[in-house]
Amino acid sequence: xxxxxxxxxxDFRSTEQRLYKxxxxxxxxxxxxxxxxxxxxxxxxxxxxxxxxxxVTGELHLGHAMFVSMEDLMIRYNRMKGVPTLWVPGTDHAxxxxxxxxxxKLADEGVKREELGREEFLNRTWEWxxxxxxxxxxxxxxxxxxxxWTRERFTLDDGLSKAVREAFVRLYEKGLIYRGPRLINWxxxxxxxxxxxxxxxxxEAGKLYYFKYMLADKSGDFIxxxxxxxxxxxxxxxxxxxxxxxxxxxxxxxxxxVPMLNRIIPVIADEYVDRKFAxxxxxxxxxxxxxxxxIGEKHHLPMISIMDESAHINANGxxxxxxxxxxxxxxxxxxxKAAGLVIKETPHTLSVPRSQRGGEIVEPMISTQWFxxxxxxxEKALEAVKSGETKIVPERFTKVYYNWMENIRDWTISRQxxxxxxxxxxxxxxxxxxxxxxxxxTECPKCKGSRLHQDEDVLDTWFSSGLWPFSTLGWPEETPExxxxxxxxxxxxxxxxxxxxxxxxxxFGIEFTGKPPFHTIYLHGLILDENGQKMSKTKGxxxxxxxxxxxxxxxxxxxxxxxxxxxxxxxxxxxKKVEANRNFANKIWNAGRFVLSAxxxxxxxxxxxxxxxxxxxxIWAKLNALIRDTDRLFTNYQFGEAGRQIYEFxxxxxxxxxxxIAKVQLAxxxxxxxxxxxxxxxxxxxxxxxxxxxxxxxxxxLWQALKRTAMEKGFSTYAAHQPWEDALIIARWPESGPxxxxxxxxxxxxxxxxxxxxxxxxxxxxxxxxxxRKIAAILTAGDKVDLINAQAKVIAALAGIDPGALSIExxxxxxxxNAISAVxxxxxxxxxxxxxxxxxxxxxxLNRELQDVRSQIERxxxxxxxxxxxxxxxxxxxxxxxxxxxxxxxxxxxxSQLTNL
RNA sequence: GGGCGGUUAGCUCAGUUGGUUAGAGCGUUGCGUUGACAUCGCAAAGGCCGUAGGUUCGAGUCCUAUACCGCCCACCA
Numbered sequence: 001x002x003x004x005x006x007x008x009x010x011d012f013r014s015t016e017q018r019l020y021k022x023x024x025x026x027x028x029x030x031x032x033x034x035x036x037x038x039x040x041x042x043x044x045x046x047x048x049x050x051x052x053x054x055x056v057t058g059e060l061h062l063g064h065a066m067f068v069s070m071e072d073l074m075i076r077y078n079r080m081k082g083v084p085t086l087w088v089p090g091t092d093h094a095x096x097x098x099x100x101x102x103x104x105k106l107a108d109e110g111v112k113r114e115e116l117g118r119e120e121f122l123n124r125t126w127e128w129x130x131x132x133x134x135x136x137x138x139x140x141x142x143x144x145x146x147x148x149w150t151r152e153r154f155t156l157d158d159g160l161s162k163a164v165r166e167a168f169v170r171l172y173e174k175g176l177i178y179r180g181p182r183l184i185n186w187x188x189x190x191x192x193x194x195x196x197x198x199x200x201x202x203x204e205a206g207k208l209y210y211f212k213y214m215l216a217d218k219s220g221d222f223i224x225x226x227x228x229x230x231x232x233x234x235x236x237x238x239x240x241x242x243x244x245x246x247x248x249x250x251x252x253x254x255x256x257x258v259p260m261l262n263r264i265i266p267v268i269a270d271e272y273v274d275r276k277f278a279x280x281x282x283x284x285x286x287x288x289x290x291x292x293x294x295i296g297e298k299h300h301l302p303m304i305s306i307m308d309e310s311a312h313i314n315a316n317g318x319x320x321x322x323x324x325x326x327x328x329x330x331x332x333x334x335x336x337k338a339a340g341l342v343i344k345e346t347p348h349t350l351s352v353p354r355s356q357r358g359g360e361i362v363e364p365m366i367s368t369q370w371f372x373x374x375x376x377x378x379e380k381a382l383e384a385v386k387s388g389e390t391k392i393v394p395e396r397f398t399k400v401y402y403n404w405m406e407n408i409r410d411w412t413i414s415r416q417x418x419x420x421x422x423x424x425x426x427x428x429x430x431x432x433x434x435x436x437x438x439x440x441x442t443e444c445p446k447c448k449g450s451r452l453h454q455d456e457d458v459l460d461t462w463f464s465s466g467l468w469p470f471s472t473l474g475w476p477e478e479t480p481e482x483x484x485x486x487x488x489x490x491x492x493x494x495x496x497x498x499x500x501x502x503x504x505x506x507x508f509g510i511e512f513t514g515k516p517p518f519h520t521i522y523l524h525g526l527i528l529d530e531n532g533q534k535m536s537k538t539k540g541x542x543x544x545x546x547x548x549x550x551x552x553x554x555x556x557x558x559x560x561x562x563x564x565x566x567x568x569x570x571x572x573x574x575x576k577k578v579e580a581n582r583n584f585a586n587k588i589w590n591a592g593r594f595v596l597s598a599x600x601x602x603x604x605x606x607x608x609x610x611x612x613x614x615x616x617x618x619i620w621a622k623l624n625a626l627i628r629d630t631d632r633l634f635t636n637y638q639f640g641e642a643g644r645q646i647y648e649f650x651x652x653x654x655x656x657x658x659x660x661i662a663k664v665q666l667a668x669x670x671x672x673x674x675x676x677x678x679x680x681x682x683x684x685x686x687x688x689x690x691x692x693x694x695x696x697x698x699x700x701x702l703w704q705a706l707k708r709t710a711m712e713k714g715f716s717t718y719a720a721h722q723p724w725e726d727a728l729i730i731a732r733w734p735e736s737g738p739x740x741x742x743x744x745x746x747x748x749x750x751x752x753x754x755x756x757x758x759x760x761x762x763x764x765x766x767x768x769x770x771x772x773r774k775i776a777a778i779l780t781a782g783d784k785v786d787l788i789n790a791q792a793k794v795i796a797a798l799a800g801i802d803p804g805a806l807s808i809e810x811x812x813x814x815x816x817x818n819a820i821s822a823v824x825x826x827x828x829x830x831x832x833x834x835x836x837x838x839x840x841x842x843x844x845x846l847n848r849e850l851q852d853v854r855s856q857i858e859r860x861x862x863x864x865x866x867x868x869x870x871x872x873x874x875x876x877x878x879x880x881x882x883x884x885x886x887x888x889x890x891x892x893x894x895x896s897q898l899t900n901l
Numbered sequence: 902g903g904g905c906g907g908u909u910a911g912c913u914c915a916g917u918u919g920g921u922u923a924g925a926g927c928g929u930u931g932c933g934u935u936g937a938c939a940u941c942g943c944a945a946a947g948g949c950c951g952u953a954g955g956u957u958c959g960a961g962u963c964c965u966a967u968a969c970c971g972c973c974c975a976c977c978a
Contacts, residue, residue, distance in 0.1 A: 011938065202976095208978085226978060240978095274977060282978045291976045302931050325930075350978095398904065403904075403974070467978095496973090525906095531912065532971080552940095564914075569906075570972085572913060583940045594937035636917070644915065652925095659937075758944090765944040770934050800935085856922075863921075866960035876920055 004596065004709055008700075010589035012553035015701045016240060020141060021699075029146045030731050033084035035480035048086045048488040049080035050469045052148060052501070054153065055094035055133050056132045060139035060526040062535070062573065063494060064543040066565075068143040069558040070524055071492050073639055078695040080733040086485055087146065088472045090153035090849055091133045095420040095461040096190060096198075096357050102419070118418050124418050130156075139546065139553035144696045145553055146729065151481075153472045155464040156421070163471035164421045165438050165462050167512055172425075172436040176373045177413075179425075179434075180691050183286075184363040184412050187265065188311035188325075189358040191370050192416035194442050195460060199362050201351040208278060210343035213239050216264050217253035223251055223267065224343055226278035228350050229288075229328040230336075233259055234317045235306040238284040243269035245280055258895055259336050261318050269300050287366045291814040303366055309416075311363050318358040325363070330384065368455065370414035370423060377507035378405045384506060386514040392521045393637045394568040397498065404499050413460045420458030429453055466504035472880055477511075488518045522637055523568050527561070530574030548578055555695035556582035562694055563643040584647060585698045588691065591655050592702040595684045598666055599709050602677035606844055614791060615661040616679045618750035621743035623683055626738040629689055646690050654683060657754065664797045681710050686718035686734045696729065703728040752784070753791045755824045760799035760831065763820055767836050769800075776805030778816055778830040782889075785810040789829065815900040821846070823897070826889035839901050846901070850894045855885050860884040 023029065033044050071087065079085040101114050102125045111123050133154065140147075153160060171177045184193045186673045188732045201874050209230045212222035223239055235260050241248035251267045258265055272295060273282050286296025287303040294744060296303055302364055306316045313320045320328045336342050353362040382405040384390045387400055426435045430449035435441050443450045467475070469491070473482040477553040487509070491502060502521055509517030528534055529541040537543065538560060546559050552575075559581040565571045608876055612620075626649045633642035658679075684706060692699040707724045710716070717724055725731040760777065777799070781788040789808045790793070796803040812828075815821070817828040818837050860880055869877055 006937095008938080010938095225978080229978090251957075272976090277977065279978090284978090289976085289978080294976080400905075400973075407974085528973095532907095532913090566915080574913065574927085576927055577913075579940080583938095586940045587938065590938035590941085597937075631915095638917075641915070641917090648925075655937085656942085663935095663937095759941060762945085765932065768932080771943080772935070797935095803955080852922095859922085863958090868921085869958080871958040872920070880921075 004705055005430060006589070006593045006596065006705060008590075008593075009289060010553075010586045010698055010701075012555065012585070012697060016142070016144075016248075016440045016554055016697050017270075019697055019700050020144065021195050023142075023146065023727070024149065025731055026727065027031055028079075028727065029087070029148045029727040030150065031084045031086040031148065031485075032079075032730075034648070035462060035484040041478075042484065044084050045049050046485055046489075047075070047085060048085040048088070049075060049490055050088045050472055050488055051145075052151075052493045052497070053088060053090045053465065053468065054136050054140070055097055056129045056136065056154075057094050057097045058132070058136070058144075059134060062543060062545055062561075064136075064140065065557060066524055066527055066561050067492060067494065068140055068145045070146075070522075070565075070639070071490075072143070072558075072696070073562060073693040074144050074490060074492065076696060076729065077634060077733065079146070079729065080689065080692065080731060082732065083269050086148055086151075088151050088153065089137065089140070089145070089147040089149060090468075091136060091155070092461065092465055093129065093154065093156045093420060095323055095415060095417050096192070096194070096700065098125060098128070099417050099419040100190065100357060103186050113418070127476050129156075130582045135662070142546075142549060142554060144558065146696075150385055151472070152208045155461070156797040157469075158412060159474065160464060160467070161421055163467050163475055163530045164459065165424045165468055165536040166476045167463075167508065168459070169436050169438050169668060170512065171372060177370060177436075177751065178373060178374065179368065179414075181366055181369045182371065182412075183364055183369045184291060184367050184369055185353065186309070186439045187312075187355045187358060187360065187362055188307075188309070189355065189360040190417070191309045193412050193414060194355060194362065194365055195462075197358045197410045199353045200356050201353055203349055204352045206348050206350040206352070207345045208348035209277065209333065209345050211259065211486055212261075212341045212343060213256040213281070213283070214253070214256050214341070214350075215292075223248060223256060223281045224279040225281045225283050227283055228348060228650065229329065230333050231313070231320075231325050232285040232306070233283060233285060233332065234261060234289050234313065234320060234328070235285040235304045236263075236265060236270045236283045237286060237296065237304055238265050238299065239267050239274050240270045240284050241281045242273040242275045242280065243274050245273075246553065248281055259339070260320075260332060268295075268301075270295055270299070290364055293364070307365060327899040338676050349893075356390045356567065356740060369412050369749045370455075372413055374507070376407050377511050378408045381405055381506040381516075390506065390516040390519055390521060391411045393523065395508060395520075397495065397523055401410060401498065401503065402709055404503060413456040413463050414455075416456075416604050420461065421464055423455040423457050423459060425455045426452040427455070462500055464506050465501055466508040467512070469509060470513055471506055476768070484512065485514045486517070490522055491518040492522045492524070495525055520637075522566060525568055525570035528570050528572045530572050530576075532570075532572050543575070544546060548575070552578050552582040553585055555585045555698050558696075559584065559643065559647075559694050561831050563640050563647065565640050567637055584651070585695060587651055588687075588695070588698055589653060589702060590674070591659060592684060592688075592706060594659055595680045596709050596860045598662065598677050598680050599713050599715060601678055602666060602673040602713075603670065604674070604713050606674045608670045608671055610675050610678075612675065612679075613661075613672075613794075614750055614753065614787075615658060615665070615794065616675065617742070617746040619654060619658040619679065619683055621746050622649060623686055624737065624739065624743065627686070627690070627734045628739070631736045643694050644688070650687050650691070655757060658683070660798055661794050664793050667791075677713075678715055681706065682720075684717040685710075688728060689718070689731055689734050692728050692731075700728045703731070718821055733759060749787055751790075751827045752827065753795060756788070756795055756829065757798045759822050759829060760795075760801070760826045763822060763829075763831060764800060767820065767833060769833065769836075774802035774805070776832050777801045777807075778812070778819070778832070779806075780810065780812050780824060780828040780830075781808060782810055784827060815897065821900075822849070823890045823893045826886050826893070828897070843901055846894055846898050850891060853891045853894065857884065857891060858885065 027266050052067055067347040075085055075087045174237055185199050187194050208226050208228055211224045213225050214222045239256050252269045254267050255264050256267055284292045284295055286292045286301050287305045304316050306313055308314045311325045315321050355362050385401060424436055426441055428444035428449050428796055429451040432445035433444050468486050470486050473486050475482050495595055505517050531543060555579050560578045628643045629645055662676050662680055666673045688699045688703045722732055791809055792806055796806050816830045816832055818834050819832040820837055822829045
């Protein structure tokens, strides 16, 4: 069979799609232990993630790329650990967002939603959904997401819709859902109620308008009042002052006249009023302000709505009826000015409530809506985290979660939209009965009348997303999947969605299944641009993940997102980083190519028992330490740090050092070459396994090639007893064992070799020795002479020394003349570079060195004679003693080198 | 008004049981076509770890205060 050759550079373009298809078609994304299949073992505890379902409105963005990378990492890791693993994919109908986009598209065609009618509009929206849901899931596949697509769900599926109805009716029956008129946030643009969470406050420049509230007794006396929204004057039903405010006490109980409308309203006293703010007198508009609403209820004031659903003034606004709210503001103010009621206007910054989706100013209004009585649900959700049943990573977010749950208010769940789950409530036109039902009712249970009509409203999108972890598994049916995979393991999502989604899932999960829906909540931060700015279209700093993947590869993007992030912390993304990681993928590739060629040239059997070189032992010890660290870090959700360490090992230890040494060892041929090849395969194999959850494509591609060649040549996997699996995606995760006694020693010895090599390279570079030129060297190593002697070839090869001209002695009678000298770890290095030695320059260099070493000696002597020696652990003290010893030897040798000059 | 996060090399960031000369990538400066890799290699420069106290034998790491930047929550007309 011809030797397999790989392209010189890693070509992700020809790899990614092919491998993804292979994985998916081989069924690797499905849980190995499937309750629907024979041989199912219920004793195996599964690892389950429900995907945060992307909205069907849009295109892949970095937020998606982040959570897909992170979740795929966890899923692949667990799959390789041999845990039955399930990642449930799906999409969200995203009520408001989608309806808005479809309406916008219709508007471009000159059609209004109302003209189309509900049914036709929904047809159009389903068409939209079919196109965009397919696109977004395709884009998620490109990221390498190993979710089980056979279980893909959509929030408006039949099954999930059934779950929504069940949930609604259960809450209704428990009295936890109610309907009634309340002050809610109204979006005049979308003409629907929105919840408190869907309102964002922005600081904006505005004005404070001061005017006169004339007394009704025609005395000409007035109370000065200030407002930021003059148009709400039309809905005023009282003026409030502080009960102890001496300025206004005399007015309490009197009446004043609403400007321009001449309605008579009372002056009331309430401690809510801040005497120091503005005039210390407040106009009260219960129907259009949350604070005023509370006061209105307390004082039994009438509530006068002055706006219609598009925020135009209604008939209650008298002459202003029909005007837009902001036009009315101006007109009313002008009229008041003309009537002599205006005092002044001052600039004032106010926090303006804007709709999260449309951006328009939200109007507080009285409206009949459906609400969830949330407190009983919140209490249990709070308890689940307090008891530790569910953990939040990073931990600091538990406080945020507590704070929100403790101050939660009833949730407005009805939306005046068409796209969504219709509220499962019917009204009897004969007797007025209200019926909440799991199945569409045909007659009224009370009067048996058949004239029923369903509530027109739909539910808040988050109502259905709140059921996601269990509705996707078949709930309310007790399906085998639900029984086995629920509760899920980790809920991984962006920190900014904690209240919207995570909190609701916690509440609903506990309410409906009796169990918190996941044991861990892992929150990642936002992806910002390279300057730490939020990405936004208006700023033009949005990085689109698709072209990044096109240009630099999926692995590079994934690695950048994963390694650049710490739990809960925002991270800045720059293309430079992705480029650097593209280079890393290529580095992996080329190291793999080298290993393959080594396998092809090395003997396929050994004649004797394994004999490991220092480098072999060293790389093995480092690998074991790496596996241990990776395990520890993964357990603590420190994925970024784990990735970083694997990267450093791979590039800094394996590629930079071991591969270079392997070239020397392979050249020796025989058993040495055989065992070197074996070490190469095993370390490479282990690295590919460790890297796979981060960079699945390049590792799988390379691993397949490695496996083919290794099997052909009879080389084993990293674990010797572990046979080569079918694919890396389902290969076993390297097992970590405790550190063995010899490991630290080998690492320490090898470090000395590295130091020697670095020192010689340094001198060469400083002295501008031509890179190709082999030079001579004399080392004196004292009692380390055997150790260093064994590494002669390695040192010669790595430091550019002529092996024939390298001599290693324990001591020298007389220092070599005309040589550049250095001392490292007590080992002397002499480089006889005739003609290049400038003794005064050398003196200076050695003196600098000596000074450095002496200050270290001084530092350590001081340290060791301090309390440190008795109080610090013996091991730590011993380490410092050793260092001191080495420095002393070094100083001695430097001194003698100086005298020789 | 409350809460949280950040402040470490020119830039972007790591650094989680506190261990004693602080790391990476990019950038900068030299040098380099040694058959894995120029998407690379070798070498170098570059850091009172925001400031002030404290705990400790020992603090980038723990505690307190403080400054600046950012975020979240909250009903100030």
